[in-house]
Amino acid sequence: MHTTYKLIRLIIISAIVLNIANKSWAQTDQDAIMMSKNNFCSGLMYGHSSWNNYWEGTFKRDNQNLGTVSTSMISVMGNYGINRRLNIIFGLPWVQTKATAGTLHGMKGIQDLSMWVKWMPIEKNFKKGIISLYVLGGASLPTSNYVADFLPLSIGLHSKTISGRIILDYQLGSFFATGSATYNYRSNVTIDRTSYYTTTLILSNEVQMPDVMNENFRIGYRSSYLIAEAVVSNMTTLTGFDIRKNDMPFLSNKMEATTAGVNFKYTLKKISGLAITGGANYTVAGRNVGQATNLNIGAFYVMDFSPKKKDKK
Amino acid sequence: MKKIITFITITIITSAIIFIACNKNISGRTDNLPALNPQNIDLNAGSWKTILLSRPDTFAVAAPAAVTSTAYIAELNEIKGYQKNLTDAQQQSINYWSAGAVLRWNEILRDLVAKYNLPPYQNADGTYPIPSSANPFAYPLFPFANPPYAARAYAYISAAQYDALVACWYYKKLYNRSQPYTVDAGVVAKVPQTTLASYPSEAAVLAGVTAEMMKLFFPDEIGNLQLKLQDHELSAIMSGAATRSDVVAGEALGRQVAQQFIARGRADGAGAAVGNQTVWTALETTTIARGETPWYSLETPKRPPMLPLFGKVIPFLFDTATVSALRPGPPPSTSGDQMKTETNEVYNYIKNPSRENTRIVHFWADGVGTYTPPGHWNAIAAEDFIKKNFSEVRWARDLALLNMSLMDAGIVCWNTKYFYFNARPTQLNPAIKTLTGIPNFPAYISGHSTFSGAAATILGYIIPERANDYNAMAQEASMSRLVGGIHYKSDCNVGLTVGANVGNYAINRAKVDGAN
Numbered sequence: 001m002h003t004t005y006k007l008i009r010l011i012i013i014s015a016i017v018l019n020i021a022n023k024s025w026a027q028t029d030q031d032a033i034m035m036s037k038n039n040f041c042s043g044l045m046y047g048h049s050s051w052n053n054y055w056e057g058t059f060k061r062d063n064q065n066l067g068t069v070s071t072s073m074i075s076v077m078g079n080y081g082i083n084r085r086l087n088i089i090f091g092l093p094w095v096q097t098k099a100t101a102g103t104l105h106g107m108k109g110i111q112d113l114s115m116w117v118k119w120m121p122i123e124k125n126f127k128k129g130i131i132s133l134y135v136l137g138g139a140s141l142p143t144s145n146y147v148a149d150f151l152p153l154s155i156g157l158h159s160k161t162i163s164g165r166i167i168l169d170y171q172l173g174s175f176f177a178t179g180s181a182t183y184n185y186r187s188n189v190t191i192d193r194t195s196y197y198t199t200t201l202i203l204s205n206e207v208q209m210p211d212v213m214n215e216n217f218r219i220g221y222r223s224s225y226l227i228a229e230a231v232v233s234n235m236t237t238l239t240g241f242d243i244r245k246n247d248m249p250f251l252s253n254k255m256e257a258t259t260a261g262v263n264f265k266y267t268l269k270k271i272s273g274l275a276i277t278g279g280a281n282y283t284v285a286g287r288n289v290g291q292a293t294n295l296n297i298g299a300f301y302v303m304d305f306s307p308k309k310k311d312k313k
Numbered sequence: 314m315k316k317i318i319t320f321i322t323i324t325i326i327t328s329a330i331i332f333i334a335c336n337k338n339i340s341g342r343t344d345n346l347p348a349l350n351p352q353n354i355d356l357n358a359g360s361w362k363t364i365l366l367s368r369p370d371t372f373a374v375a376a377p378a379a380v381t382s383t384a385y386i387a388e389l390n391e392i393k394g395y396q397k398n399l400t401d402a403q404q405q406s407i408n409y410w411s412a413g414a415v416l417r418w419n420e421i422l423r424d425l426v427a428k429y430n431l432p433p434y435q436n437a438d439g440t441y442p443i444p445s446s447a448n449p450f451a452y453p454l455f456p457f458a459n460p461p462y463a464a465r466a467y468a469y470i471s472a473a474q475y476d477a478l479v480a481c482w483y484y485k486k487l488y489n490r491s492q493p494y495t496v497d498a499g500v501v502a503k504v505p506q507t508t509l510a511s512y513p514s515e516a517a518v519l520a521g522v523t524a525e526m527m528k529l530f531f532p533d534e535i536g537n538l539q540l541k542l543q544d545h546e547l548s549a550i551m552s553g554a555a556t557r558s559d560v561v562a563g564e565a566l567g568r569q570v571a572q573q574f575i576a577r578g579r580a581d582g583a584g585a586a587v588g589n590q591t592v593w594t595a596l597e598t599t600t601i602a603r604g605e606t607p608w609y610s611l612e613t614p615k616r617p618p619m620l621p622l623f624g625k626v627i628p629f630l631f632d633t634a635t636v637s638a639l640r641p642g643p644p645p646s647t648s649g650d651q652m653k654t655e656t657n658e659v660y661n662y663i664k665n666p667s668r669e670n671t672r673i674v675h676f677w678a679d680g681v682g683t684y685t686p687p688g689h690w691n692a693i694a695a696e697d698f699i700k701k702n703f704s705e706v707r708w709a710r711d712l713a714l715l716n717m718s719l720m721d722a723g724i725v726c727w728n729t730k731y732f733y734f735n736a737r738p739t740q741l742n743p744a745i746k747t748l749t750g751i752p753n754f755p756a757y758i759s760g761h762s763t764f765s766g767a768a769a770t771i772l773g774y775i776i777p778e779r780a781n782d783y784n785a786m787a788q789e790a791s792m793s794r795l796v797g798g799i800h801y802k803s804d805c806n807v808g809l810t811v812g813a814n815v816g817n818y819a820i821n822r823a824k825v826d827g828a829n
Binding site: 061064065101102103104105106145147149150187188191192193194195196197200201202203204206207208209244245246247248 | 337338339340341342343344420423424427428431432433434452611612613614663666668671672675676678680681682683684692739745746747748750751798
């Protein structure tokens, strides 16, 4: 078991780019994999998300004044193993949005820096496999004064977040199943206007942001060189209001999205430490979000900073 | 096992701390205002010049019963009954309305404008349904409270409130009935005491006139507004400021005054402002005949132009001949060099917009789902009026001057837009992507600029020490349309001037209305 974790030095990343939903780029914070002590994995990921249809409340529609709304993202990510039970993860994306029809200007910029502390307190043999539990605490912070109040073309929601997550993983031979649940606290957001309408007119430039729950379930194959998994995810804001018919979306809408997709990660045998990741998912159900198709590809490299291996370089 | 318990404990405690530490409730800027305590009660406002009423006593209000009558004593007992067991909700209602009733009804109106400011969703065949006042509850809900519609609603409601309060003040002085708390020491004044007579109740006049006006402007909301009226009137009674008979007389007077404004509104031409296919086609063909590129809708499917005949609505501050006189000369020719230069200028602004320019664009955008630019100027005015401690009647007068300016600016602006039917920058150069939505009507002259020029002019008269600030705001609102890619510079500059010219009519009225 110990060797399994040592060998698996990787990051699986798949962007949940719901565009007008909560953006969570890095998924190392989602998986049941830890970096070994003194190992640092870092890499770049490119993500692309697009949709033609979206939901105004429960009403699904297209909009010929938007055409296809797409988001491209390049993200720098890293994961450092303090030890094999405690990892630190970060990610920082640059995001660009655009619409193929209509007149609205796309936006671009550096988005939110996210940091996670990932702890594996429990790892036990259970029946014929191994069961492990992970507890994560995370936070994210906007790194620029980007415009949040321009959905669906803003690059993010500009909320500061604090998140808590529990992941439970069961591995049986090369097969695994992982479930996780996350609570995201989101701070209020300040916008450029002095009033806005939700279900009532609010005379303030501060927007009360709903907190968000995420759950996902993944199942797949996990070996030294290849990981392949199928994932079902759900994101639900705990409060918020529906987009009215033909209104613009807003930061504090009630947003829900269920996505289904696949991810893989392949570690090259010839170049030690280099891994290629990829993923795709599709929004199968939603509310006040775009019905996004998300694709991503990334390359990650693991460096070992263990003192004893220093001479190896 | 011990480990698990430690974790769960840590997790729960951390979550609890986060949950408790982060109260996210937002309070609006006017949620917790102190009670209005006017510096000057404007005792003689009953003689101020009315807008539609020919006389302040056009509608008779019967003399009130004597404060020594058994009927009146029973009314005092009603107040005492409420005051004995005032609930928190009732106290909140008193606090809310006592901050200023003209203010609160203006806020309610802004809320309704934002609620109804949604363009109808298209039909399956690519045409658009038109909201109908005859069937207001069917989709698309009536009205579509777009900027001209909103400007007119603000003006009518403010003007009606003003006339109703002038009449109210007239009768207050005439009958001079004392306040309940003055008559009977057993009645507590839960609002600042005043020497202004209590009959008829100004709260009820305002509630009555506003609720009645909704029959014209927001028919879906009549029921909701009736509840607000009851809340307002009851708060006046519970606060010790008015008795039941003060309220009954006030509401009746308010509703009667509203009828005059409703009658005017039904005949001012706004009902026909949507036009029809013949009108829309004629706008295009006459523009082509002049050798200019006509405006076309940049929406898909193409939406008919917004209220093309709004420019023919009868203004408040001047006659329709003056509308034509105030209409500026033509915009640069769509085929000329100046237009090319101005289009390039717009393109250069949006090519790589600065964060500050985007902020300005969004600050002033006031687009779909907002209270519109006229509503924004109402918000600006209201927040300044709060600091001035105006009497209710002066609040109404100043908002009426502002809103008549905004409506008439809208009329002149729309008249100009459809006289020239000029293309938007994005139409002449599709590479111009905008930082906010492009409104569905011609460019010349900028609505934001015209509204803002008018508002800044009259507000600068009302609060002279803020005149420079208002002009700077109007300038910024105007330029927001240029840097946002919505308008050429000519649209903005000429719009500001035309707006200021309209605002001057309001100043001329204000100089002689008796309120100075």
